[in-house]
Amino acid sequence: MQIPPFSSAExxxxxxxARAAMHERDLEAMIVTDPSNQAWLTGYDxxxxxxxxxxxxxxxxxxxxxxRMQDTGGxxxxxDIERTGIVGxxxxxxxxxxxxxxxxxxxxxxDLGLGGxxxxxxxxxxxxxxxxxxxxxxxxxxxxxxxxxxxxNWCRAVxxxxxxxFMRRAARIAERVCQVAIDMAAPGIAKNEVAxxxxxxxxxxxxxxxxxxxxIVPLMPSGSDAxxxxxxWNGDPMREGEATFFELAGCYRRYHVPIARTVFLGDxxxxxxxxxxxxxxxxxxxxxAARAGNRAYDVANALGAELExxxxxxxxxxxxxxxxxxxxxxxxxxISLRPEDETVLEAGMTFHFMPGLWVEDWGLEITxxxxxxxxxxxxxxxxxxxxxxxxxxA
Amino acid sequence: MQIPPFSSAExxxxxxxARAAMHERDLEAMIVTDPSNQAWLTGYDxxxxxxxxxxxxxxxxxxxxxxRMQDTGGxxxxxDIERTGIVGxxxxxxxxxxxxxxxxxxxxxxDLGLGGxxxxxxxxxxxxxxxxxxxxxxxxxxxxxxxxxxxxNWCRAVxxxxxxxFMRRAARIAERVCQVAIDMAAPGIAKNEVAxxxxxxxxxxxxxxxxxxxxIVPLMPSGSDAxxxxxxWNGDPMREGEATFFELAGCYRRYHVPIARTVFLGDxxxxxxxxxxxxxxxxxxxxxAARAGNRAYDVANALGAELExxxxxxxxxxxxxxxxxxxxxxxxxxISLRPEDETVLEAGMTFHFMPGLWVEDWGLEITxxxxxxxxxxxxxxxxxxxxxxxxxxA
Numbered sequence: 001m002q003i004p005p006f007s008s009a010e011x012x013x014x015x016x017x018a019r020a021a022m023h024e025r026d027l028e029a030m031i032v033t034d035p036s037n038q039a040w041l042t043g044y045d046x047x048x049x050x051x052x053x054x055x056x057x058x059x060x061x062x063x064x065x066x067x068r069m070q071d072t073g074g075x076x077x078x079x080d081i082e083r084t085g086i087v088g089x090x091x092x093x094x095x096x097x098x099x100x101x102x103x104x105x106x107x108x109x110x111d112l113g114l115g116g117x118x119x120x121x122x123x124x125x126x127x128x129x130x131x132x133x134x135x136x137x138x139x140x141x142x143x144x145x146x147x148x149x150x151x152x153n154w155c156r157a158v159x160x161x162x163x164x165x166f167m168r169r170a171a172r173i174a175e176r177v178c179q180v181a182i183d184m185a186a187p188g189i190a191k192n193e194v195a196x197x198x199x200x201x202x203x204x205x206x207x208x209x210x211x212x213x214x215x216i217v218p219l220m221p222s223g224s225d226a227x228x229x230x231x232x233w234n235g236d237p238m239r240e241g242e243a244t245f246f247e248l249a250g251c252y253r254r255y256h257v258p259i260a261r262t263v264f265l266g267d268x269x270x271x272x273x274x275x276x277x278x279x280x281x282x283x284x285x286x287x288x289a290a291r292a293g294n295r296a297y298d299v300a301n302a303l304g305a306e307l308e309x310x311x312x313x314x315x316x317x318x319x320x321x322x323x324x325x326x327x328x329x330x331x332x333x334x335i336s337l338r339p340e341d342e343t344v345l346e347a348g349m350t351f352h353f354m355p356g357l358w359v360e361d362w363g364l365e366i367t368x369x370x371x372x373x374x375x376x377x378x379x380x381x382x383x384x385x386x387x388x389x390x391x392x393x394a
Numbered sequence: 395m396q397i398p399p400f401s402s403a404e405x406x407x408x409x410x411x412a413r414a415a416m417h418e419r420d421l422e423a424m425i426v427t428d429p430s431n432q433a434w435l436t437g438y439d440x441x442x443x444x445x446x447x448x449x450x451x452x453x454x455x456x457x458x459x460x461x462r463m464q465d466t467g468g469x470x471x472x473x474d475i476e477r478t479g480i481v482g483x484x485x486x487x488x489x490x491x492x493x494x495x496x497x498x499x500x501x502x503x504x505d506l507g508l509g510g511x512x513x514x515x516x517x518x519x520x521x522x523x524x525x526x527x528x529x530x531x532x533x534x535x536x537x538x539x540x541x542x543x544x545x546x547n548w549c550r551a552v553x554x555x556x557x558x559x560f561m562r563r564a565a566r567i568a569e570r571v572c573q574v575a576i577d578m579a580a581p582g583i584a585k586n587e588v589a590x591x592x593x594x595x596x597x598x599x600x601x602x603x604x605x606x607x608x609x610i611v612p613l614m615p616s617g618s619d620a621x622x623x624x625x626x627w628n629g630d631p632m633r634e635g636e637a638t639f640f641e642l643a644g645c646y647r648r649y650h651v652p653i654a655r656t657v658f659l660g661d662x663x664x665x666x667x668x669x670x671x672x673x674x675x676x677x678x679x680x681x682x683a684a685r686a687g688n689r690a691y692d693v694a695n696a697l698g699a700e701l702e703x704x705x706x707x708x709x710x711x712x713x714x715x716x717x718x719x720x721x722x723x724x725x726x727x728x729i730s731l732r733p734e735d736e737t738v739l740e741a742g743m744t745f746h747f748m749p750g751l752w753v754e755d756w757g758l759e760i761t762x763x764x765x766x767x768x769x770x771x772x773x774x775x776x777x778x779x780x781x782x783x784x785x786x787x788a
Contacts, residue, residue, distance in 0.1 A: 134517065225471055
């Protein structure tokens with residue numbers, strides 16, 4: 001297994017892109033706390049992001065992975081140590097009321113000659129708390145902390161061929177897990193059993209391509225609960241007359257391809273069939289609008305027009321960029337496919353086109369992960385019949 | 395299935411405990427952004443914590459779950475709506491560069507008459523970013539934001555009988571997943587296959603007790619990689635002559651019981667056997683010291699003395715409280731079992747006693763989840779042989 005996962009040229013490209021963005025903002029360094037960004041820049045991989053850690057990316061010179069001392073072993077085993085420095089902090093900084101890891105980070109920055117000047121931080125990230133900012137501010141008096149939320153994330157928007165290769169492998173896994181869910185769905189089967197087999201299939205992967213853990217667990221509410229997009233599962237049986245949507249992903253070495261399909265057990269009522277028809281027309285229109293040179297809002301508007309024609313109101317955004325990710329989110333948190341987002345689509349961008357319908361007492365999700373191409377409509381990563389799956393109808 | 399999971403009396407107890415802690419700090423309200431704390435106070439459950447959400451807990455009156463509009467459906471389905479208010483914000487606040495959800499929260503607080511005074515926030519939490527604090531500060535000029543990190547978490551330290559019942563169910567699941575790992579471990583088996591079967595077993599649960607997703611995925615590095623505590627898995631085969639530790643958990647309705655065991659394939663070298671012996675002696679001493687009235691450091695020191703006798707240096711903390719949790723951490727982030735923590739142990743406290751050894755080129759984890767009793771040494775939640783498992787030795 002190649003460690004880190006990509007070529008040196010690929011990491012060169014990434015570092016150069018991040019530094020160009022930093023240069024535009026006149027930053028002397030960037031403190032990268034988002035684990036997805038850390039992995040993207042250095043290859044660092046491990047479930048250690050529950051404690052404070054970061055990649056220090058100076059405008060020039062070596063990036064440095066900084067984290068808990070016991071995790072420097074994981075860093076040495078996942079990054080290219082010729083390319084990335086490694087610094088650890090002592091364990092008494094962890095979840096202490098007397099010390100904070102950011103005090104140590106300030107010292108590390110000073111040691112690197114980065115104790116002053118404009119330093120970027122990811123202010124709106126799960127892994128950069130209000131307290132982290134406060135301590136960094138207090139212990140780096142000569143520095144100006146600048147909000148660099150999304151700076152690295154934006155560099156990730158257009159995927160390289162190496163990344164697309166990973167995503168195509170993830171797509172095969174996504175198809176597999178989706179098929180398992182559709183095959184198992186039946187009246188009486190306990191939902192946690194479906195979750196168990198779906199998750200197993202995802203980790204088994206496909207052929208030589210072993211499965212990694214998705215950044216979100218299976219979302220699979222049934223019946224009236226499907227009006228709520230983010231419920232997980234319980235031990236209740238699936239029931240005749242109910243729809244269950246399965247929002248799942250295949251994950252290959254942290255690269256995600258999500259997909260959702262809905263299974264109706266029994267005969268779907270007319271309103272459900274009408275919603276399916278409108279949704280499929282909207283998706284076709286959206287995928288057709290998802291072209292290089294068009295804008296994010298073109299996709300949203302194309303979908304919206306079809307739904308409106310069917311009298312369906314839908315306020316939520318209908319998609320977001322995907323790729324490398326860690327919990328709690330498999331999105332990249334940059335572009336949103338919605339009427340107000342003017343981002344120009346470029347070849348190599350990848351999205352989860354996600355027009356879920358969550359209505360008062362039912363829900364319907366049929367989604368596709370898509371790739372913007374040089375020409376023509378977007379390519380879908382997965383080849384799953386795009387439809388409502390109906391099982392056991394009379 | 396009971397929704398929310400616990401009795402009204404249990405939620406009364408929790409709200410009263412949190413309010414007593416708020417009263418001590420003279421807080422008029424607490425903004426609870428930690429999903430574990432939100433679930434503990436209201437029962438709210440769903441994988442929606444990747445966007446900003448909170449429970450507003452005023453000193454008097456109803457708690458309010460506040461989050462993305464599309465997740466109010468999940469709130470209505472998981473909290474007791476007689477007891478908890480629900481407020482949603484429009485989707486255009488989500489991951490926008492023009493708006494921030496905390497602007498909406500400020501408005502909600504003002505509507506509730508909580509726009510001024512001392513308001514607690516969880517400054518050092520994954521789900522309260524530096525940006526969230528900044529926006530709240532700017533849009534609530536009459537309020538004083540007070541750091542209430544851990545305020546609710548500390549209230550969770552002593553478990554009720556209802557909670558212990560959940561944890562005992564989680565323990566049965568933990569034993570099951572641990573046994574699957576031990577049974578499957580063999581030269582040549584791909585590590586992701588073991589991860590797949592372990593995870594499947596965890597979600598299947600035991601008997602009527604369906605399995606929920608643990609807040610951390612299986613940690614299971616092999617050989618030299620086991621020197622790094624937080625690596626997950628890949629598609630490599632397990633190998634003769636290598637040890638693999640499995641750090642796993644059973645999870646029942648968000649309540650966790652972690653456990654780790656190590657499997658050696660082949661004949662363990664002498665240094666490994668000596669480490670096992672010292673570790674087991676240290677665990678026995680630590681469990682004996684884990685008594686009501688003793689302090690957190692007594693457990694750490696009891697372990698440390700046995701390890702020192704064997705010439706093993708170990709700097710990291712050796713445990714943390716466990717219970718209800720969401721990713722990315724199954725710990726409660728309050729007490730640490732380490733020499734400097736003077737917390738007095740109380741009956742009903744629950745810990746993952748976690749004296750992992752991560753050495754230059756190997757690792758050994760044998761751990762127990764424990765319950766502090768009224769009298770005598772701690773009770774271990776799981777009944778797994780406490781030993782190094784050796785398979786396929788000559």
